[in-house]
Amino acid sequence: MAYFIQQLINGLTLGAIYGLIAIGYTMVYGIIGMINFAHGEIYMIGAFISVITFLVLQSVGMGFVPLVLVVMLIASMLFTSVYGWTIERIAYRPLRRAPRLAALISAIGMSIALQNYVQLTQGARVKALAPIISGGMTLFEQNGFEVRLSYLQIFIIILTMALMAGFSYLIDRTPLGRQQRACEQDRTMAALVGVNVDRTISTTFVMGAALAAVAGMMVTLYYGVVDFFIGFLAGVKAFTAAVLGGIGSLPGAMLGGLLIGLIEAFWSAYFTIEYKDVATFSILVLVLIFRPTGLLGKPEIEKV
Amino acid sequence: MTAVPMTEPMGQSLLDVEHLTMRFGGLTAIDDLSFTARRKEITSIIGPNGAGKTTVFNCLTGFYKPTVGRLKLSHPEKGEHYLERMDGFRIAQVADVGRTFQNIRLFPKMTVLENLIVAQHNVLMRASAFAVAGLFGLARYRDAEKAAVEKACHWLEKVNLIERADWEAGNLPYGDQRRLEIARAMCIDPVLLCLDEPAAGLNPRESLELNTLLTAIRDEQGIGILLIEHDMSVVMGISDHIVVLDHGRKISDGDPNFVRNDPTVIKAYLGEEEEEGDHA
Numbered sequence: 381m382a383y384f385i386q387q388l389i390n391g392l393t394l395g396a397i398y399g400l401i402a403i404g405y406t407m408v409y410g411i412i413g414m415i416n417f418a419h420g421e422i423y424m425i426g427a428f429i430s431v432i433t434f435l436v437l438q439s440v441g442m443g444f445v446p447l448v449l450v451v452m453l454i455a456s457m458l459f460t461s462v463y464g465w466t467i468e469r470i471a472y473r474p475l476r477r478a479p480r481l482a483a484l485i486s487a488i489g490m491s492i493a494l495q496n497y498v499q500l501t502q503g504a505r506v507k508a509l510a511p512i513i514s515g516g517m518t519l520f521e522q523n524g525f526e527v528r529l530s531y532l533q534i535f536i537i538i539l540t541m542a543l544m545a546g547f548s549y550l551i552d553r554t555p556l557g558r559q560q561r562a563c564e565q566d567r568t569m570a571a572l573v574g575v576n577v578d579r580t581i582s583t584t585f586v587m588g589a590a591l592a593a594v595a596g597m598m599v600t601l602y603y604g605v606v607d608f609f610i611g612f613l614a615g616v617k618a619f620t621a622a623v624l625g626g627i628g629s630l631p632g633a634m635l636g637g638l639l640i641g642l643i644e645a646f647w648s649a650y651f652t653i654e655y656k657d658v659a660t661f662s663i664l665v666l667v668l669i670f671r672p673t674g675l676l677g678k679p680e681i682e683k684v
Numbered sequence: 685m686t687a688v689p690m691t692e693p694m695g696q697s698l699l700d701v702e703h704l705t706m707r708f709g710g711l712t713a714i715d716d717l718s719f720t721a722r723r724k725e726i727t728s729i730i731g732p733n734g735a736g737k738t739t740v741f742n743c744l745t746g747f748y749k750p751t752v753g754r755l756k757l758s759h760p761e762k763g764e765h766y767l768e769r770m771d772g773f774r775i776a777q778v779a780d781v782g783r784t785f786q787n788i789r790l791f792p793k794m795t796v797l798e799n800l801i802v803a804q805h806n807v808l809m810r811a812s813a814f815a816v817a818g819l820f821g822l823a824r825y826r827d828a829e830k831a832a833v834e835k836a837c838h839w840l841e842k843v844n845l846i847e848r849a850d851w852e853a854g855n856l857p858y859g860d861q862r863r864l865e866i867a868r869a870m871c872i873d874p875v876l877l878c879l880d881e882p883a884a885g886l887n888p889r890e891s892l893e894l895n896t897l898l899t900a901i902r903d904e905q906g907i908g909i910l911l912i913e914h915d916m917s918v919v920m921g922i923s924d925h926i927v928v929l930d931h932g933r934k935i936s937d938g939d940p941n942f943v944r945n946d947p948t949v950i951k952a953y954l955g956e957e958e959e960e961g962d963h964a
Contacts, residue, residue, distance in 0.1 A: 562791050
């Protein structure tokens with residue numbers, strides 16, 4: 381039982397991170413009907429920027445942890461947003477009227493280009509980061525097995541929940557979100573009531589990128605290592621999460637992310653850790669076969 | 685852009701279409717069309733199928749860039765705009781031209797009320813400082829939103845949909861969707877309202893109500909309405925001015941009485957001279 385709860389905690393933490401990345405996939409899909417395969421790279425860049433920010437802060441001698449975290453968060457969200465905006469501008473917007481396949485290929489190209497760009501500028505070696513938030517609490521003990529909840533896990537889960545709540549509110553209640561939903565349902569008509577469709581799409585990319593940056597920073601803190609290739613696997617898993625939840629559905633992405641995180645944690649714990657990715661992607665295959673619209677996605681229902 | 689003060693006589697011209705030509709490859713959909721629509725008037729564009737009526741609308745609302753021609757909108761407050769040079773969304777945002785479609789295009793998954801609020805989003809975006817204030821629920825934004833809801837309700841009452849404000853727009857009956865589309869176009873505060881077959885699919889009672897609604901909009905809002913319609917009871921009943929197209933060319937232009945008795949119009953519709961029927 382204790383072991384189970386421990387895995388539940390680990391799975392939820394991991395799932396929160398996947399969920400944040402998945403939101404970016406699902407929002408972009410909702411608004412322009414395209415899978416942004418460069419999104420995983422955006423997340424990787426977010427992770428790198430948070431490492432760089434941390435090193436810069438350390439070199440100027442700033443050691444107050446909450447402040448360090450806030451600065452890291454803001455810096456990585458900011459810079460990564462710029463990346464998200466730029467990618468949309470140069471790789472997708474010129475292809476807006478082209479067949480979907482063209483945009484998809486452009487996305488894959490962008491993803492490879494970004495990976496190599498980071499590899500060249502930051503080096504191919506793994507970057508390690510000393511733990512910033514350490515410590516934790518022991519929830520309970522059973523048969524000599526301690527169930528531990530680290531402060532970092534609490535931080536990740538709370539930050540994720542706050543961001544997701546904020547985002548849902550933004551999409552449901554603010555003019556910006558309404559504008560996004562309008563573009564998503566009928567872009568032509570949205571333009572005819574005066575919505576700047578191009579800007580709305582850019583905003584969507586920026587929002588997705590900012591969330592991916594948070595995920596990138598959390599992973600950096602959680603695992604303590606980053607390299608230029610982490611975006612691929614995380615990206616594909618988050619994509620799986622988005623499909624599992626129902627691509628285009630915001631709550632679906634959150635739910636899908638959590639489920640993928642849990643599946644991975646439990647599979648690693650009770651079966652073989654080597655096959656955890658196989659388990660995850662088998663889920664993708666099963667979902668595509670038996671429920672192509674995902675858990676929460678009904679065809680043509682509220683999606684952003 | 686300099687706003688030229690308007691000094692023209694009564695019956696202020698609102699839209700001047702000058703030598704509009706639209707070619708698609710070898711096909712000329714509109715051929716040297718010129719006409720004027722005035723404020724406080726309903727200008728109807730009629731003509732047989734394929735005459736190029738909807739193409740005129742698509743040029744006006746930025747879907748097509750005309751091959752030749754000028755589309756001058758004389759906005760009573762904001763000066764002159766040349767619609768052929770503007771991006772689609774700016775035509776709605778800056779030049780204040782509203783439009784509806786032949787095949788209704790609402791935001792089907794939003795509520796009726798939300799459909800009308802989206803149309804006011806430019807005001808709301810400014811008030812919410814691009815969603816930042818909206819996120820924190822600041823007072824200025826709350827006031828703006830309240831005003832937007834009030835305006836939406838005003839139009840919902842006008843089109844008799846206030847009781848269905850919370851319905852999903854896609855679930856409304858057909859006639860209601862038509863009226864909602866008009867209400868939504870009115871929520872952008874247009875100076876020119878382009879309606880593409882608003883009476884299509886309406887029963888006689890509903891199209892009578894539509895007549896009342898459109899004349900009320902014309903008289904109370906003082907805006908110009910451009911109407912494409914096949915239903916002659918609507919066209920003849922409420923138009924101040926009719927432009928008749930056939931094969932992309934203007935064949936007649938005048939008030940309903942003139943057009944109704946114009947032999948070229950009768951010929952275009954019926955093939956040869958015959959008395960006017962309700963052939964549409």
